[in-house]
Amino acid sequence: MAKTGGITGFNLVCILIAALLAGCTAAHQQQAVLLEDDFSGLDPGMFSAPVGPHTEYHYLPEAAPRGNWAVSCFTWEHGAQRAWRVLEENGDQVLAQTFENKQMKHTHPMVIAGDTLWADYTLQVRFSPESGSGRSGVVFRYRNDRCYYFFGLEGGEAVLRLVRHATGFHQPYEKILGRRQLD
Numbered sequence: 001m002a003k004t005g006g007i008t009g010f011n012l013v014c015i016l017i018a019a020l021l022a023g024c025t026a027a028h029q030q031q032a033v034l035l036e037d038d039f040s041g042l043d044p045g046m047f048s049a050p051v052g053p054h055t056e057y058h059y060l061p062e063a064a065p066r067g068n069w070a071v072s073c074f075t076w077e078h079g080a081q082r083a084w085r086v087l088e089e090n091g092d093q094v095l096a097q098t099f100e101n102k103q104m105k106h107t108h109p110m111v112i113a114g115d116t117l118w119a120d121y122t123l124q125v126r127f128s129p130e131s132g133s134g135r136s137g138v139v140f141r142y143r144n145d146r147c148y149y150f151f152g153l154e155g156g157e158a159v160l161r162l163v164r165h166a167t168g169f170h171q172p173y174e175k176i177l178g179r180r181q182l183d
Contacts, residue, residue: 034114034115034121035113035114037113038092039092040092041067042069042095044088045085045086046085048082048083048109049062049063049082050082068113068114069112070111070112071084072111082098082099083097084097084098084109085098095111097111110145112139112142114142116143121140123138123140129153132155133155134154135154136153137152137153137159138150138151138152146163146165147163147164148163149161157179157181158179158180162175162177
């Protein structure tokens with residue numbers, strides 16, 4: 001992946017998501033596309049906003065969801081609140097995470113889409129990490145920023161991980177459900 005503009009050295013994650021839900025009933029199985037997004041409906045530029053803790057108690061238009069997406073998690077590290085950008089790569093728009101989380105390992109910059117009531121769905125994703133450091137991938141079966149499944153890349157491995165609340169202050173409970181070394 002080509003490095004874009006001023007984000008050299010940051011972890012660039014381009015996520016293209018098409019979520020398919022297989023709605024099961026006792027009689028038969030139906031399939032419907034619930035979410036498909038190529039980010040073409042988003043304006044290029046900053047996606048996340050430096051709003052601080054104000055969004056915990058107040059509605060701020062600059063922090064409102066855009067398109068199908070909402071920023072759900074960020075840290076107080078310098079640059080974290082500006083982690084998400086809409087960029088153009090090879091004629092396509094991508095949602096890029098441009099922040100490398102170095103200090104606060106208990107949380108990760110995250111954007112979400114969809115509905116927590118969805119079940120039994122298939123997720124098709126294309127993403128391209130700019131570097132092998134950190135964690136790059138998707139979360140699914142998301143309930144909140146502390147309860148979800150993660151599938152993605154960590155170092156040189158593909159990893160499937162369960163995240164559920166915490167075992168202590170800034171110590172998330174994470175269980176690796178599967179991992180495989182990449183060739």
